[in-house]
Amino acid sequence: MPIDAVSFTDVTTEGLESSPVAEALAGLRANESRYFSTKYKHTFTVAPAAESPEALAWVEEILASERDIVPTSPALEVSINDVDGIFWVHVFYESGLAINVLWTRADDGKRAVGFKLSQGMDVPPELSAFKFARQKSKLAGEIRGSFFKIKGDHPLPS
Structure with a gap:
């Protein structure tokens, strides 16, 4: 399985070329990589x-x-990341949507789904009920984000 480290200094659209907003999605992916590097000293990889x-x-x-x-x-x-007792899965979609699931391993921990929209994409119909906050990013331009808390139990993938 080719697993590639995502650079936040040399942003590339490799793997995202079919997206109509490939440049912005690549910037959003690089923004996630910078977050993991800065906060956790962890290399963000994708497959x-x-x-x-x-x-x-x-x-x-x-x-x-x-x-x-x-x-x-x-x-x-x-992208699958397991750092500081938190299991994270990020999925990057062709439309420019990035979804991440944060699952704290502690029984009383945080569990949430986050949505981020790449600059230049419309809010997809399946997310029209959510309100999106705006955030500026040097790597991704403007990111619009929203989230919800997970209430149920969903066994982690193996």
């Missing part, structure tokens, strides 16, 4: 979505069961 079917299915099952959300765009890449 093609087809090579991480369990993690992708886990994210999409949480979306469907918690909020009846079914992404309408193909998943391009998946």
Whole structure:
């Protein structure tokens, strides 16, 4: 499985070329990489979505069961990170949408789904009920983000 470290100093669209907002999505992916490097001293890596079917299915099952959300765009890449007792899965979609699931391993920990929209993309119909806050990023331009807390139990993928 090719797993590539994501650079936040040399931003590339590799793996995201089919996205109509590939440059902005690459910037958003690099922004995530910088966050993990700065906060956790952790290298953020991605693999093609087809090579991480369990993690992708886990994210999409949480979306469907918690909020009846079914992404309408193909998943391009998946990133799996396990740092400081937190299991994270990021999925980057062709539309420019990035979804991450944060799952703190402690029983009383935080569990949430975050959505980030690349600059230049419209809010997808399946997320129209959410309000999005705006954030400026040197790497990604303007990122619009939202989230919801996970209430149910969803066993971690193997």
